Amino acid sequence: MGLFTFFCLLFIGQLPVIADVHLGVDPKSTTYGWIYAVFDLGGLTGAFLIGTAFLRPPSPRIAPVNLAAFSASLAWLTLVRSVGWAFVAIYLVGLFYFSLPTALATAWQEHVDSSILGCGVVGAGIWRNDSVCKHHRAVSENPPACWFRRVV
Numbered sequence: 389m390g391l392f393t394f395f396c397l398l399f400i401g402q403l404p405v406i407a408d409v410h411l412g413v414d415p416k417s418t419t420y421g422w423i424y425a426v427f428d429l430g431g432l433t434g435a436f437l438i439g440t441a442f443l444r445p446p447s448p449r450i451a452p453v454n455l456a457a458f459s460a461s462l463a464w465l466t467l468v469r470s471v472g473w474a475f476v477a478i479y480l481v482g483l484f485y486f487s488l489p490t491a492l493a494t495a496w497q498e499h500v501d502s503s504i505l506g507c508g509v510v511g512a513g514i515w516r517n518d519s520v521c522k523h524h525r526a527v528s529e530n531p532p533a534c535w536f537r538r539v540v
Contacts, residue, residue: 430479
């Protein structure tokens with residue numbers, strides 16, 4: 389999951405060049421900002437769908453299909469020469485980019501003992517630290533009053 393996120397995020401650095409060379413959109417323009425916003429909207433949709441609509445299918449089955457769809461949508465984005473179609477392509481890229489790590493994280497969490505979920509989950513591994521877990525339970529049962537103070 390981490391390798392996918394690391395290596396596949398490289399297209400974000402190339403997005404200004406794709407927009408300028410292939411679409412004729414200035415990377416400092418409002419249109420480019422909307423292209424980026426549509427990518428984010430696709431990502432939000434993808435993560436939402438994995439967390440709601442696609443909870444029933446097993447996550448290991450979702451990942452290969454999602455990876456193929458991400459690859460196809462990214463290839464399509466590089467071939468698009470119209471701004472209108474670029475919005476559709478970048479939406480699909482965002483949708484599949486964010487739904488794949490969400491599906492993989494869901495599949496990983498299905499194999500973690502529920503007694504340690506939320507206690508010291510760190511990046512690529514899970515660390516069990518009883519003092520952290522006890523503190524986590526104590527704080528969740530009696531949250532500090534400062535959490536509910538309104539900051540103006």
